[in-house]
Amino acid sequence: MLDVTKKLEEQIRALEHELTTELPAEIKRAVALGDLSENAEYHSAKQRQEFVNAHLGQLKKRMAELSLVDLRNIPNDRVGFGSTIVVFDQTKEEELTYKLVTSEESDVTKGLISTTSPIGRALVGKQLGDEVTVVTPNGKRILEILKLYTIHDVAPVVE
Template structure:
């Protein structure tokens, strides 16, 4: 969690520098060229400024959300954020290991799935022996929870 917060802080710092230092300099340079109505540099810098402002808002909102995560509220006996789960996928007839992470850390190829993904949402709150039904673009999948280790390091 701290790694994610640090990465977000670095992104915020870089975007704030661009917004307060680089873009004003670009806009000032473009204004000096004259007629703004057909000044591509000016319009490009203004568009980038709007994008950076919007992205900063998103990142700051995400930082606020992460700051509110209380690890004590994450269950010790059910699937929750940070859990590593071994499931049996009856559709594929194989065992798969997933770890539930934030959307910033998600990487399906490494088995890191977001708690907001369809599979992540379906598994939340499940216990060993439970079956989660996931609707995917390729159809329904039945995932039976075989093993579970929570973020607390507790094997259920």
């Protein structure tokens, strides 16, 4: 989760720089061109300013949400944020390994799935040996939990 907050902080800094330094300079240059009613550069810069401001607000809200996560509240014996889970997909008849991460970190090709994804939601709170039925965009899947490493354990690296 530290990686996520670090990335968010970097994005926030970059957007704040753009909002306080680059965009005001662009707007000032555009204003110097004259007639604002037909000034495409001015309108473009103002639209970008609105977008950056809104995006900055979203990122700051997400940072605030992440700061509320207390890792001590994540169970030791159940699937939760940070867990690495080895499952047997009965539908595909194959063993898969997933790690539950934030939506910003998710990358299905690497086995990193969000806690808010259909599979993530189905697995959260389950224990070793449990079977879950998951409805995904590709159809229904039945997953059996074969191994469980919580955020408190030393888990294998998912790749």
